[in-house]
Amino acid sequence: MARDQLGVLDTLDAAKTQWYHFTAIVIAGMGFFTDAYDLFSISLVTKLLGRIYYHVDGAEKPGTLPPNVAAAVNGVAFCGTLAGQLFFGWLGDKLGRKHVYGITLMLMVVCSIASGFSFGHSAKGVMASLCFFRFWLGFGIGGDYPLSATIMSEYANKKTRGAFIAAVFAMQGFGILAGGIVALIVSSAFDHAFKAPPYSVDPIASTPSQTDYIWRIILMFGAVPAILTYYWRMKMPETARYTALVARNARQAAEDMSKLLQVNLLPEEDKVEIYRGNASNSFGLVSKEFARRHGLHLIGTATTWFLLDIAYYSSNLFQKDIFSAIGWIPSAETMSAIQEVYLIARAQTLIALCGTVPGYWFTVLFIDCLGRFTIQLMGFFFMTVFMFALAIPYHYWTQKSHRIGFLVMYSLTFFFANFGPNATTFVVPAEIFPARLRSTCHGISAAAGKAGAIVGAFGFLYAAQSKDPAKTDAGYPPGIGVKNSLIVLGVINFFGILFTLLVPESKGKSLEELTGENDEEGGEAEQAPEASYS
Numbered sequence: 001m002a003r004d005q006l007g008v009l010d011t012l013d014a015a016k017t018q019w020y021h022f023t024a025i026v027i028a029g030m031g032f033f034t035d036a037y038d039l040f041s042i043s044l045v046t047k048l049l050g051r052i053y054y055h056v057d058g059a060e061k062p063g064t065l066p067p068n069v070a071a072a073v074n075g076v077a078f079c080g081t082l083a084g085q086l087f088f089g090w091l092g093d094k095l096g097r098k099h100v101y102g103i104t105l106m107l108m109v110v111c112s113i114a115s116g117f118s119f120g121h122s123a124k125g126v127m128a129s130l131c132f133f134r135f136w137l138g139f140g141i142g143g144d145y146p147l148s149a150t151i152m153s154e155y156a157n158k159k160t161r162g163a164f165i166a167a168v169f170a171m172q173g174f175g176i177l178a179g180g181i182v183a184l185i186v187s188s189a190f191d192h193a194f195k196a197p198p199y200s201v202d203p204i205a206s207t208p209s210q211t212d213y214i215w216r217i218i219l220m221f222g223a224v225p226a227i228l229t230y231y232w233r234m235k236m237p238e239t240a241r242y243t244a245l246v247a248r249n250a251r252q253a254a255e256d257m258s259k260l261l262q263v264n265l266l267p268e269e270d271k272v273e274i275y276r277g278n279a280s281n282s283f284g285l286v287s288k289e290f291a292r293r294h295g296l297h298l299i300g301t302a303t304t305w306f307l308l309d310i311a312y313y314s315s316n317l318f319q320k321d322i323f324s325a326i327g328w329i330p331s332a333e334t335m336s337a338i339q340e341v342y343l344i345a346r347a348q349t350l351i352a353l354c355g356t357v358p359g360y361w362f363t364v365l366f367i368d369c370l371g372r373f374t375i376q377l378m379g380f381f382f383m384t385v386f387m388f389a390l391a392i393p394y395h396y397w398t399q400k401s402h403r404i405g406f407l408v409m410y411s412l413t414f415f416f417a418n419f420g421p422n423a424t425t426f427v428v429p430a431e432i433f434p435a436r437l438r439s440t441c442h443g444i445s446a447a448a449g450k451a452g453a454i455v456g457a458f459g460f461l462y463a464a465q466s467k468d469p470a471k472t473d474a475g476y477p478p479g480i481g482v483k484n485s486l487i488v489l490g491v492i493n494f495f496g497i498l499f500t501l502l503v504p505e506s507k508g509k510s511l512e513e514l515t516g517e518n519d520e521e522g523g524e525a526e527q528a529p530e531a532s533y534s
């Protein structure tokens with residue numbers, strides 16, 4: 001049986017779309033813009049790092065990062081992100097969403113700048129300091145996931161809540177796009193100023209000393225959007241759901257939302273006391289009651305995010321290797337280091353523009369119409385189809401006349417990742433768990449996703465290596481090749497379809513209706529209203 005909802009929460013659920021909704025989307029979304037820029041910009045410069053710091057005089061080919069170094073540079077930020085998601089997710093439920101929201105942003109600003117100042121007397125020293133700063137950068141990024149999702153879900157009305165949360169996450173697409181554009185601008189400027197010949201013509205001159213500034217500038221630019229957002233993030237009031245249901249301060253919740261919505265709201269302290277006395281609103285994360293109510297939900301959100309991120313981050317971080325394998329990016333010795341950065345950035349920008357960004361915004365448009373479950377199931381299905389379509393006739397796609405077809409198919413996998421599970425896995429955990437555990441459970445689900453990203457970053461790096469003996473002799477372990485790696489990713493997406501069946505549909509329902517926080521259960525809960533009103 002459900003009791004009367006708090007007036008302030010009813011007002012939020014029924015509120016028409018207003019200016020503060022868009023303000024919240026931009027403030028929370030700029031954090032995700034920065035997150036995506038910082039996480040994916042490293043893939044634009046890893047080949048450049050190899051040329052600068054691992055070049056061997058007299059070598060026939062430009063220097064490349066050793067496999068263990070490449071794995072560390074690509075994956076260390078994900079390790080930090082995983083830790084940050086768990087820590088800040090828990091802290092967001094203990095101290096409040098707003099209280100820790102600024103800390104994550106400042107960590108991102110400081111560590112973005114520090115990454116560009118990575119120092120050392122040797123290549124190992126520079127890579128070690130870069131990995132150190134990127135770990136803490138990831139730690140700050142990790143906190144943004146549960147906090148931004150929870151804040152947006154608790155601010156939104158129930159009719160368009162999915163679109164608002166998805167719009168926050170969709171800013172990630174613009175962050176990926178911005179990374180490519182910044183790399184294009186910086187590399188073009190340096191190429192114009194320091195025209196370098198191809199490696200085959202002059203190995204030394206092909207990587208002029210000034211190229212060391214390119215990767216530093218690209219990584220440091222990630223601090224700019226975070227700095228611009230900090231003031232407005234600190235001006236946001238705490239969410240009414242946290243203030244009323246967790247902090248139990250009905251008066252403050254009513255005052256904050258009265259200003260925000262420009263209406264007069266009563267504190268309703270008696271109803272907050274009823275919530276406090278309800279036994280169904282007191283169980284903890286590690287309890288039989290949580291396992292009974294939400295155990296399968298948490299398994300579903302965590303597992304689908306884990307599987308999705310293996311496929312998604314593998315594909316995103318190693319686009320440059322796939323493009324090289326099919327010959328869309330020329331071999332490294334035919335161009336200078338600056339030209340290589342430009343071509344990698346151009347390729348990734350094209351993929352982001354054609355597949356990644358449109359996919360995110362299709363989710364924003366249709367999530368409250370089709371529902372989360374349908375979009376997630378559809379996305380995993382088409383990702384599976386397109387991965388197999390790329391992998392099975394892989395040698396057909398490597399022919400020069402068929403490369404455009406490969407790029408179209410590859411773009412479609414990103415489109416259906418983002419018009420699918422990459423968005424919905426972020427949205428659903430912010431809706432289906434109780435307010436006092438919402439940030440924590442979203443952090444756990446997101447951390448499972450980043451565990452998948454780590455598997456993708458480290459595992460795919462080795463798995464996708466060619467079986468070429470020359471590469472094995474150079475320090476690369478024998479891999480299964482790009483074709484078989486794509487088949488593995490297709491199988492992973494198929495399992496995503498199966499685990500989606502554990503995730504409930506949350507379309508059109510209030511958060512309290514979804515979580516059962518508004519239900520009267522047990523004798524104690526039913527007696528509480530009578531005692532309160534007597």
